[in-house]
Amino acid sequence: MTLPSRRGNTGGMTDRPVVLCIGAVLWDVIGRAPLHLRLGSDVPGRIVRLPGGVAMNIAMTLARFGLRPELLTVVGRDPEGEELLARAAALGCGTDFAYRSEDLPTDRYMAIEGAGGLVAAIADAHSLEQAGGRILAPLSDGRLATEAAPWAGPVALDGNLTEQLLAEIAASPLFAAADLRVAPASPGKAERLLALLGHPRATLYVNLEEAGLLCHDRFEDAATAARALVERGAARALVTDGGRTASEATADRCLTAHPPEVLVTRVTGAGDTFMAAHVASELAGRAPQEALERALTAAAAYVSGDTPT
Template structure:
């Protein structure tokens, strides 16, 4: 694949291996050795998982991310290509190692991340022609892609349509949030993040729907992932809710990124917001039935059956 080929979606963000450890274990310090039930090395990074979800749904997608020239970098590139994600825009660093996340999955999740090359991505690494040619540009984890974050409003100005999923800010400072929110066409937070966003933007609330409405009042659509409560599409004109199918999750790693992928795929397919929300909630729910972010991502037919379009 070459850098001059246009892609329907370009994802800007993080790509790294995830080491997912599962078991009913709370880590203890003091050289206490504890046993977990399972360990899996999977494709990780919000950007990479979202891109894999799009590819699984039949969307031509490329990722712009930075990895090292090391075995983990080779692993990430191989995993992306196996999932059908174009890697012609991936940058390899000789002076930095590939990032790595350790995910402790025990009903809830704790994530330890070594950023490595992730934060080295800059606006100079994002080809303007790829952004302009894409039907949609998605930004993942700008609070890990630290050197690119301040330039994202300028980058997104060249996009035909765009979305942003900030994920968490490890510093909880939410720098550049207002400019990023105003530059994006669609914001894709989870219910906890949107409360923190609203608070950072000056609105004191602990209610995620109230927080989403406040953020949407800036003139952007907000699509919220709410776990067991499903999701919501929030604009200045009102709220649409979607409940999930009842399931027992195996692992929730990457469920939000799969939700994002299905939302974008549905909108590119011409689906209205309420139907796109059904796709997104169903995809996120299905993805919890496997370990890691990509193992249970649905293909298009599986997703269409889940939302009742196919028998």
């Protein structure tokens, strides 16, 4: 895959982001306890606040792999937003094209995780939803691309975008040449991706539950789910199933791989890490099977706590 570049007004080559990450950039507030939790549990644990959101998680992982992610998102002009963008820049994520809102607050996500994994979560991404297509302005006004010269590199799309905006992206000439990599924000938002299911340049990254929601079916394994997504119109689908086999399917192949066995210490952001590591591996020229295996290894290192947040 050829990395995108562009000539500036001076005629010389300008540095360009390699991957656009479009979607949620927010503060994660996560409570973790090393116990199995039930409704009403009140237990000791740790509470952390760190940069998060699907687009941000993907961008941070891409930066760790030495790539140049650029964030297209909305961040408020509040103290939380200023701190968030400063942290993002320090982590190697481009923030020059983020839409800064005077009247929308910086989004937040809150989750509780126990020994059995995610217990519950609430995503307050209302500012992203209200900003809508304003976050895409750099792709049409010449700062990154125009309709006549659309962005031709990889784009990570976040299912936190509204169903309407995702449908517009699916039909937009601004994305006609892009390598679209699409991830749902959660099973509750998986069906927002239906508009992109038949896009010829889109790769879907979903877990087994999300694949079932998109296909209105239930699957016992990732390979069956990945093939079903392709039959439903996906150009390519990657399906994960926690610590079980993951699969990648296209019209002419279906690959499988097993993730390393690790002790799970966190889960929020694991799917985003898998997707980003897979994109980075393919951009580095890895073969499909190796790219799948490297992505699973990166996700396993993340959930085990070996990868820094």
